[in-house]
Amino acid sequence: MSQPQSQGVSGPLSLATLYCPTCNRENLEAFAHCHACQTPLPKRYLRVIWPDDRAPLEPGSYLAGRFLVRGPDLVLDTQPGDPPPYTDSHLALIEPYLKLFAWRLHIPQVFGLLTQPEPVLLLELGPWGKVDITADLPILQLPQTLTGLTSAVPLRQAWTKAGLFRQLNWLWQLGQLWPVLTQAGVSATLFEPEYLRVEGAILRLVQLTLNPSSETAPELGQLLQAWSEWFPVQAVATQARWTTLRENLPQAADLASTYFQTQIQAWITEVAEDYTFTFDLATQTDKGPRRKRNEDNCYPPSETFLVAESEVLTLVCDGVGGHAGGDVASGLGIQAFTAALPELRHTLISGGDIQTTLETVIHRANDLIAVQNDAEERQDRQRMGTTLVAALAQQAQLYLAHVGDSRAYWITRYGCYQVTLDDDVASREVRLGLSPYRVALNHPYAGSLIQALGVAPSAHLRPTISPLIVDEDSLLLLCSDGLSDLDRVEQYWPTLLLPLLTDANSPTDLRQACQALVELANSRNGHDNVTVALIRFRVQPPEHTPPEPNYVQIFYPSPEELGSDVLLLEENFEPEQILPDSLPPAPENLRLSWLRVAVMVLVITMLAVGGWAWYQGYWLFSPHQSDPSSPPTTNSGY
Template sequence: MADAAKITCPNPNCQAPNPETNRFCQQCGTPVPKRYLWAVGFGKEGYKPGQILAQRYAVKRDRILLDTKPGFTPSFPQDITDAIAPYLRLFPYRLQVPQVYGLLPPHKKNQKEAILLLEQAPILGDRKSSLPNLMPKLGAAWKNATGMRQLNWLWQIAQLWQPFKNAGVATSLLSDELLRVEGPLVRLLELRQDREEPTLSDLGQMWLQWVKEAKPAIAGFLEQLCQQTIQGEVFPEELVAQLDRALFTIGRSQSGTYQIATSTDTGPTRLRNEDACYPSSESFSKIPTGGQALAVVCDGIGGHEGGNVASNLAIETVVAQAQGWQNEPLLLESSNLNALAELEHTVCEANDRISELNDIEGRYDRQRMGTTLVMAAARAHEIYIAHIGDSRVYWITRTGCHQVTLDDDIASREVRLGYALYREALQQLGSGSLVQALGMSSSKSLHPTVQRFVIDEDCIFLLCSDGLSDNDRVEQYWDTEILPVLEGKLDLPTAAANLIEIGNSQNGHDNVTVALVYCRVTGGESTSITSETSSVAELLWTGSTVSPQSETPHPLKTRLLPTQLQKPSLLPLLGGIALLLVLGGALAYLALGKWGDSPILNPAQSPEPKPHSPSLESPVKSSASVPSLSPGSVILVRSSSPKNSAIPKVPLLLYEAPQKQTALGMVPENSVLEIKSKALIEQDRWLKLKLCSIPSAISSDRLPGTYNLIKPSQEGWIRQADLEPYIRQNSIQDSAGLPKCNPGSTSTPLVAPN
C-alpha cells in the first residue's frame, strides 16, 4: 500500500501541507481536491508506490498518480501532438472520455518522451482511504448487470463509434482493458490510436462474446444484432436505433417517479436577482409514474440590462412549449430524434422571443438582454438535457458526480478547435467569456446542445447557475449535500436550500439558482419479455415505430432484418417485361390495324429484349431501389461518362477520404469494384471501394485533361447516393464464390455487363 501523501493547500496565501485524507485545509479551511491522474506511456520505469515524481506527483499504484500541488498549473505541451489531438476532438464526450491534464516531463536519461497525465479517468478514489482503484472492466461487470444496463452500455458504445472513427481512435472501443464502467456509465481509461481501420464487424465480434452471459430477456436480440453487425448489414446509426428500440421495450417494465425541488437567491453582493427557474423557487413537487418532469434554470447575463427580463421570458417560452408535450409520447417513443429536435426548437423559440424584444426596444451590442439556459425533461427511463451558455447540469449517482454539459465559453471552444488543453485554456484572459447565449442574435447562428441519457438506477440531476458551480463547489460538496438524498438520509428541499447556502457562503459573487430532479426507479430488475411483448428480437428496427398510445394485446412485431444478403431474382423483372410487351402489342394493333406495321414489334426485326437497367436519364434516387451494399460485395459500374445522353457528362470519382475535395481519379466504365467498408458522415452514407479490374479496352471518351483513371488495387471513398445511378442492376454479388479481387487484373470483369 502506498504511503499517504501530503497535499499542498490550493489557497495561494496558505499552501500548508495536508494529509491525503483531509477534505479541507487544516490551517485555512480551503477545500483540498484529491486529483488522481492516469499516466499514458508510464509503467515500464519500475517506479514504486510512494515515490514523488517531478517534485509533485505521488505514485499511488501502477500508472495512477496523485497531484500533490493542485493549486499550481501543470506542465503543458508546446505543440498539440497526434497523441493529444483525439482527446481535444472528443472533448464534448468527456463524460466518457478522459482529458489531458498536463505532461510529466522526461526525468530519466533513457526517457525520450513526456508522459501524458489524464484527468477524469475511471479511477475510484475513496475520501477515507489513500489507495485508489480502477473502475471495473465492462466485461467483468457484464454478468451481474441487469438487462436494461447491458443494453445501456452497448447503446453508449454504439453512439461513440462514429465520433471515435472520425478521430482515428475507434480501436479504443474494441479493448476490454480500456472499457470501464461506473454504474450506468461507460468510461474509457485512455484513447488508443487506430493502426488499421476498424469496422463495425469487429465491434460485433467483440459484443458476441458477451451474449452468452446476457440476461435471457435480451440474449436472443443481442445475438441476432451481433450477427447483423458482423456481416456488415447495419450502419452506425442503425445500430443505435436498434438498441434504442430494445431499450424502449425493456424500459416499459421499469417504473419511474420524479421529485423536483427548486430554489433561487439574489446572493450577498447583488442588488437584484437575474436568475429564474421552473418550477418556481422554493417549490417541491412529486411526479407519479407515467408523468413528465420538467425543470429549467436560467441566468440573466451579468452586466447586461434586462437580464432578469430575458431569463423570465425564456422560462415562460419553454413552459408554454412544454404544454404540448404532456399529451404526446414524444419522450417515451423510440423515435428519439423527434424529441431531440423538439427540445432544440424550444430553445430556439425562446431565443427568438428575446431577440425580437431586443430589436423592438432598439438594444444593440452589450445593451442586449440575454440569458443562459439549462433544462431537463424526464419521463419513463429517459431524461433529455438541453443547454446553452455556462449554467450547468450535473449527474449524481451513488458512485460519482459528473458534469454532463459543456460551457459555451472561450476556453471550451479553444479545446474543441484543438488549440489548447482545457487547463491551459483556463489560464487565458477572458477564458470564461460566453460565445453564445439566448437573445444575442438570430437562431440561425445558435447551436444549442441537446443530450439524452438512459436512467436505470436512482439518481439526481442538478441544474444550477454559475453562482454555485464556480470554483468547483459542486464537485467539492456533492457527496455531503446531495448523496444523502439517494441514501434516504436527507429530503430534496433541504438539499436545495443547503446548496444555495454553499453558493452564497463559498462563492458569494453572483445570484444562485438550483433545481434538483430526483429520479427514482422501480421494477425492471428481472424484466423478462412477457407473452404480450414476445421477445425484444421481434422489435429490431426496420423503420416502423411503436407508440405507447397504440398498444394492443398483440403488439406490432417488426420483421427481423435478414442475416444474409439475398441475390435478386430476374423472374419478376422478366415477367413484368413480358406483360409490358403484350400490352404494348395490343395497343399497337389497335392503333395501326395490324402487327406487321409496327417496326418495334416485328419478329423479324425486333432485337432480343434485355433486362432493364437504370440509366443516367432516370437515376436510382434511393437506396431502396438498389440491393444492399455491404462490405465484401462486388459491383459492376456502368459508363461514368455516357455517350448520346442529354445529361452533361459527370465523372464517377473516388476521393481520398469522406467529405474531402481531393479526388484520386475517375472510375473507368464497366469496372468491377469491391466494397471494403462503410461510414456515416453527417447523415451521408459513404462507401470505401477497391478497384478490382477494368475492361481490356478502356474508352478514351472521358473528360480530357481533368482526371486520371483509377488503377486496379487503388482504394477510395464515394458517397453512396453518387454511386447508385451507375450500378448495373443485378450486378451486386457477395464476394463468396467469386474470384478474389486481383490487384493486377486489367481484363475481364468479375460480373459480365448487361
C-alpha cells in the same frame, strides 16, 4: 530529476504531504480540508501514459518532483494548486482527447504533458480506482485518502452480474460513442477490454488507442462480434434477438451506426415498460448577498416541490451579468418553454423526434428575446441575454438542453459528473485542439461566453441536446454559475447530495437539499444570483428482478469519521508527526521567495489589466456554426 524524499509522514501508512491550493501550507494527505485556511484539499489522481520503451517508476518515488507514484500507471498530485506541466510541442499526441472534450463523461481528459525527454502524458477525470494502486500499499487502509479515486470496475467483471436493462444501457452508450470515436480515429479503443470500465450505469474508457491506419479502421460489425465473445448474454430469447440484430447490421458505416442505435433504443424502451419511474422535483432561487436584483429564473417557480410519474420538465435560466434586462431575458426563456409544454408532451407521447423539438423551442426562445432587444433598439453589450439548461425526462429517457454556462450535474452512488460543457472561450479552445482545459483557463477571456439566448440570430445558435438513459436511483442537479463557480458542487456533493441516495433514513428531502445548496453558494461564493433545480429519479424494477450489484468502493467519510481517522493516526504515529506545525517543510521550489513575490506582483498587475479588458469587451459572441469543435446538435456528448 528532483524527487523529495522527506515529504509526508513515514511509517506504516506512508502518508504524503499535500500543499494547499489556496495558502500553500503543508497538509497531511488524510486531511479533508487545509488545517490553515479550511480550503477543501483535492486528491487528484492522474493516469500516466508512459513512452513504450520506458519502465514505470516504483511506488513511493516522485515523477518530476511533484507527482507521487502510487501504482504502475497512477500518481497523486501533491501540489494541486500549481499549474499543470505542459508543452505544446506534442499536440498530435493529445489531440484526440481535446477533440472529444464534450464526451468527458466517458473519456478522461488531458491534465498535462511532461517531456523527459520523451513525452509523458498525464490524464485526469478518468475511471481510476483501488485496482490501480499497488496492492501492498498500506495507504489503502484510510478511506479519506482515496476520495480522488472512483469505484469503477472492469466491464468484464460487471457484465455477467448485470441485468438486461443495465447491459442494454451499456450497449446504448457504445452506440453513442462509436461514431465519434471513429471520426476521431480512436475507435480501436473499444476493442481493448482492459480499457473498458463502468461506474454503475456509466461506461468509461481508461485511455484512448489510435487506429492503426485509415485503411484498416475497424468496423462496427467487427466490434459487435468481439463484444459478443467478451460479454455474452445468457437468456435464450435475448441471445436470439442479439444475434438477429448483428446479422441485420447494414454494411454501410453510417447506416450501421444509425441502425444499431435505433434497435438498442427500441429494446430499452420495451424493457423499461416493466419498470416504475418516479420523479421528485424541487427548485429554489435567491438573489445572493451582493446583488440588488435576481436575474435568474427557473421552472417550475422557486420553492416548488412535486412528484411526477409520467414526465417532468425543469429549467434554469441565468440572465447574463452585465447586460441590462437580464431578468427579463431569463423570464422570456422560461416563458417560451412553458408555452411549448403541450408540444413537448405530444412529441413524447407520439414517439416523435424530441431532440428536434427541443432545438426548435430553444430557437423560439432565442427569437423571442432577440425581438425584444430589437424593439428596444438594444445594440452590442446592451442586448439582454440568458443562459439555459433544461431537463426533460420520461420513463428511462432523459434529455438535457443547454446554452451558455449554467450546468447540469448527474449524481449517483458512484460519483458526481458534470454532464454539460460550458459555452465559453476555454471550452472552445479545447475542442479546437489548441490546448488542454487547465491551460485554456489561462486565456484572458477564458470564462467569456461564446453564445447565449437572445444576443445573436438563431442561425448562429448551436444548442446542445444530450440524451441519457436512467436505469438507477440518481439525482440531476441544474444550477446557475452562482453555485457551480469555484467547483463548489464537486467539493460538497458528498455531504449535501449523496445522502439523498444512500441513506434511506436521512431526514433531508429535496427542499432541504436545495436550501443547503443555496446557502452554500451564498456563503462560499456569494458574488452572484443562485438558482438550483433538483430531480431525484426513483427506479423500481419489476417484481422478482434482482437488484444491480453494488460495486461502490470509495466512501466519503463524515466529519465524525474523519475525526476518528485522525485519532487513529495519532495512535500510530508520534504526536509531533501529526500536528500541522510539525509537518515537513515544503520543498525549496515551493517556498515563498523573492521570485515568487515578483510573480505575484505580475499576476496582480495582469488581473487588473484583464479586469479592465473584461469590462471593455466581456462578450465574445462569435458565429458558432463556424466552430468545427462544436459537437453536433444531437448525440453531442454529456
